Amino acid sequence: MSEGKKSPYIVPIGPTHPALKEPVMFTFEMDGEMIRDVDFAPGQTHRGIEWMGMRRNPVQIVHLTDRICGICGVSHTLAFSRAVEQITEIEVPERADYIRTIIAEFERIQSHLLWAGVAAHELGFDSLLHLTWRVREQSMDVIENLTGNRVNYGLVQVGGVRRDIVPEQHRIIEDCLSAYEGLLGKLLDLFLHDKTIAMRCRDVGLLSKEDALKLCTVGPTARASGVNVDLRQDYPYCAYGDLDVRAILPDQYAGETRGDVYDRIVVRLLEVGQSCGIIRQCLSEMPAGEITAEPKLAKLLAICKKARGEAIGRVEAPRGECFHYVLMEGKEAPASWKVKASSYSNLMSWIPMLRGEQIADIPIIVASIDPCLSCTDRVAVVRAASRSIYSKDDLHRLSVEKTRRLQQ
Amino acid sequence: MALLPMFPELLKQLFRPPATNRFPAKYLPPSVTGFLEKVAAGQATLVPPVQTPPKFRGKIEYQRDGCIGCSLCVKVCPSNAIELLEETKRIRIWVDQCIFCDRCIPPRR
Amino acid sequence: MTLAGTIGSIILWTVLVSLFGLVAGLFLLGIDRKLAAHMQARIGPPLRQPFIDIRKLLVKENIVPENAIPWLFNSAPVIAVVSSLVILLYIPLGSLISPLGMYGDLILVMYLLTIPALAMVAGGFASGSPYATVGAQREMVTMIGYEFPLAIVVIGIAWRLWAAGVAHPFLLSSIAGNPIWGIVGPLGIIGLILLLIVLAVVTPAELSRIPFDTQEAETELAGGLLVEYSGRNLALFSLSTAVKTLVMGALAVAIFFPWNLSSFVAMPAGVAQVADLLFFLAKVVLVMFITVTLVRVGMARFRINQVVTVYWVHFALIGLAGLLLLMADSALGTAAGVL
Structure with a gap:
């Protein structure tokens, strides 16, 4: 249409749209079917979780962190617990570390399979969505068996874990792992050898290695562009130090790294297989012993109340590095708690990915970084129904003002 | 194919x-x-x-007779769903607010 | 028969065929959804679900957006459903005589097939929504894409019939009356299979189904052309899709699989027509399963530029190859006849 017309036209997508699984507002400047420029406004689903956390004690916050994200509940809980454990100087028993690793890897399996299904749906390939989600149920069942719930696991607590993995559960886990190892070849075949998927995903949503580094992307988004980052390898926590975990890069499968949507599928599917291996190794090497450093809740609360100091908890969530900062000042509730979900680092990579692509590619490119927007939204400025945009300088000024206020 | x-x-x-x-x-x-x-x-x-699996976390059942009114469960409940009744030293659970985290139940192995 | 009698019987037939088209079309959609669900390991809705949906849509509010062009917006669905029904009147259904069969041929049917699509384009542009506008542009591009391969199929078949000495080769009744497979030799059979593949690939685009549903693409355009439609207007568009599904199935059956049960087994006249109609419906279901249901659940959606490439390059070439084979077959056949 607009070939004749000089001016580009605007296509709004969001805050709610079938292409988006969570609210975010996109404004596309279109030239025919081609995207000339794009801008997006997150902050549509701010929930004030940090505010809630600063009115609760760490034992309570652990369950709040479970609910930051519906998919990567363990990662947030783990990052928060690790921060508090550093402040209170609680040493986590080794067995608890292994159980934490097992549940974190199960979370990665189910999260990546969920993403693969969503990606297929965005391409209009609903059969593949139904197939991957059907397969995903197996890991959900194991998680339910281990923790007592499908989502919001509530397994990790400050100082350890709440439930042990008993020998009867080993068989259930083993059954699930061997099923997945058998299925992985089929999933790789269905996703990567399908001509229509390759036509839609190859060389679409390109993110160069330079851009990936410049925009500080994390997790599979960065790895698909050839950046060799994985907290499990670079900064081992829990049981990862004892295990041999290497970051998965797309060239291991295809022999080359292009940094497109296809590579992101490759990385995530291969990580499912990697997680199966990690869980199996954990099960066989799991030491005996206690599962929590402090089983008495009253005592744990007292320890947390006395604690002073600040710490950072970092965890490789399925979407990339998840980061929690906690400041405790001898009160029941932490004085400050900051959550940086992995998607926060990845959102900006949308801009270079989307520029120059077609309308048809918007859903799959937006989904390709596996955005988790309600986890990401930490700030929303709404004053009398009007919204304003804060620049970097404004935010810097505001944070300096707040620090001054706190110092008084 | x-x-x-x-x-x-x-x-x-x-x-x-x-x-x-x-x-x-x-x-x-x-x-x-x-x-x-x-x-x-x-x-x-x-x-x-x-x-559901054997250790599924479901609705909380309150055993009045075993309760000593220590109010620890009130302190650890993440959603403030438990209220201590001062006069009887017993608790009241607001099930609509409960998030079924099991935190108020003593740890079991 | 008097002129009034002829007109009266045509009107009666028209009403009957239209009713049959609506009911059979909706059932076809139900079968399509059920089969798709089973392939995806779901149970799926009951077969009468499309009827329930239509009834629900008819009681819903009919919203006309503020910046739409009301008369065009409201008339587009009516045109779509009426024109789909009109096509049905030209296509033989089993051994029943089509009410207008002798007044129009395959060329007319090809032109009529574009009218529901054009109505949707008009409705989309009249909606005044960017999604519908993009959808309408895509529908036009898709139409330009698939018309060429479709024309190759139609011309190929008609030309081969003419070469075999069939009178009025474009008339659907003569195409259905002379099953093409019996006329051609081995080369021609390969050519016909190629043309059949081309028609099978054009069908999902005519019905805007995955992988050629860019104009409605749910995840991209949130319904595209139909995004602003609701209530009665949406019900009419659904009916039009239902009838078009039947039309495309019936067209493929009439061109490629015109055999009737009654020509194999001797039956009394009344029974024969019913049996032929049921046999015809079974053939349509089979054609629809292969061309629509299986394709739409087994593939990802194409981008609009890929749609054009697929039709203009890949399937136009396949169609032309089929056409050449048919011509070669005809030439060989004539040569053999001379010898």
Whole structure:
């Protein structure tokens, strides 16, 4: 249409749209079917979780962190617990570390399979969505068996874990792992050898290695562009130090790294297989012993109340590095708690990915970084129904003002 | 079908039973309460729901007799769903606020 | 028969065929959804679900957006459903005589097939929504894409019939009356299979189904052309899709699989027509399963530029190859006849 017309036209997508699984507002400047420029406004689903956390004690916050994200509940809980454990100087028993690793890897399996299904749906390939989600149920069942719930696991607590993995559960886990190892070849075949998927995903949503580094992307988004980052390898926590975990890069499968949507599928599917291996190794090497450093809740609360100091908890969530900062000042509730979900680092990579692509590619490119927007939204400025945009300088000024206020 | 690997998969699935659990019936009955009444009267059968695992975290049951009123559960409840009744030293659970985290139950091995 | 009698019987037939088209079309959609669900390991809705949906849509509010062009917006669905029904009147259904069969041929049917699509384009542009506008542009591009391969199929078949000495080769009744497979030699059979493949690939685009549903693409355009439609207007568009599904199935059956049960088994006249109609419906279901249901669940959606490439390059070439084979077959056949 607009070939004749000089001016580009605007296509709004969001805050709610079938292409988006969570609210975010996109404004596309279109030239025919081609995207000339794009801008997006997150902050549509701010929930004030940090505010809630600063009115609760760490034992309570652990369950709040479970609910930051519906998919990567363990990662947030783990990052928060690790921060508090550093402040209170609680040493986590080794067995608890292994159980934490097992549940974190199960979370990665189910999260990546969920993403693969969503990606297929965005391409209009609903059969593949139904197939991957059907397969995903197996890991959900194991998680339910281990923790007592499908989502919001509530397994990790400050100082350890709440439930042990008993020998009867080993068989259930083993059954699930061997099923997945058998299925992985089929999933790789269905996703990567399908001509229509390759036509839609190859060389679409390109993110160069330079851009990936410049925009500080994390997790599979960065790895698909050839950046060799994985907290499990670079900064081992829990049981990862004892295990041999290497970051998965797309060239291991295809022999080359292009940094497109296809590579992101490759990385995530291969990580499912990697997680199966990690869980199996954990099960066989799991030491005996206690599962929590402090089983008495009253005592744990007292320890947390006395604690002073600040710490950072970092965890490789399925979407990339998840980061929690906690400041405790001898009160029941932490004085400050900051959550940086992995998607926060990845959102900006949308801009270079989307520029120059077609309308048809918007859903799959937006989904390709596996955005988790309600986890990401930490700030929303709404004053009398009007919204304003804060620049970097404004935010810097505001944070300096707040620090001054706190110092008084 | 090397280019479209999904086709053989789909044709195989056509002759396999669906994965859906048919709870409470194959198709949604026009009235669920009416259907349940029929089930109670023995005129219809209910397809059972999917089994929950043995240690599933469900609705909290309060044992009044064992309670000593220490109020630790009130302190650790993440959603402030438990209220201590000062005069009787017993608690009241607001189930609508409960998030079924199991935190108020003493740890078990 | 008097002129009034002829007109009266045509009107009666028209009403009957239209009713049959609506009911059979909706059932076809139900079968399509059921089969798709089973392939995806779901149970799927009951077969009468499309009827339930239509009834629900008819009682819903009919919203006309503020910046739409009301008369065009409201008339587009009516045109779509009426024109789909009109096509049905030209296509033989089993051994029943089509009410207008002798007044129009395959060329007319090809032109008529574009009218529901054009109505949707008009409705989309009249909606005044960017999604519908993009959808309408895509529908036009898709139409330009698939018309060429479709024309190759139609011309190929008609030309081969003419070469075999069939009178009025474009008339659907003569195409259905002379099953093409019996006329051609081995080369021609290969050519016909190629043309059959081309028609099978054009069908999902005519019905805007995956992988050629860019104009409605749910995840991209949230319904595209139909995004602003609701209530009665949406019900009419659904009916039009239902009838078009039957039309495309019936067209493929009439061109490629015109055999009737009654020509194999001797039956009394009344029974024969019913049996032929049921046999015809079974053939349509089979054609629809292969061309629509299986394809739409087994593939990802194409981008609009890929749609054009697929039709203009890949399937136009396949169609032309089929056409050449048919010509070669005809030449060989003539040569053999001379010898």
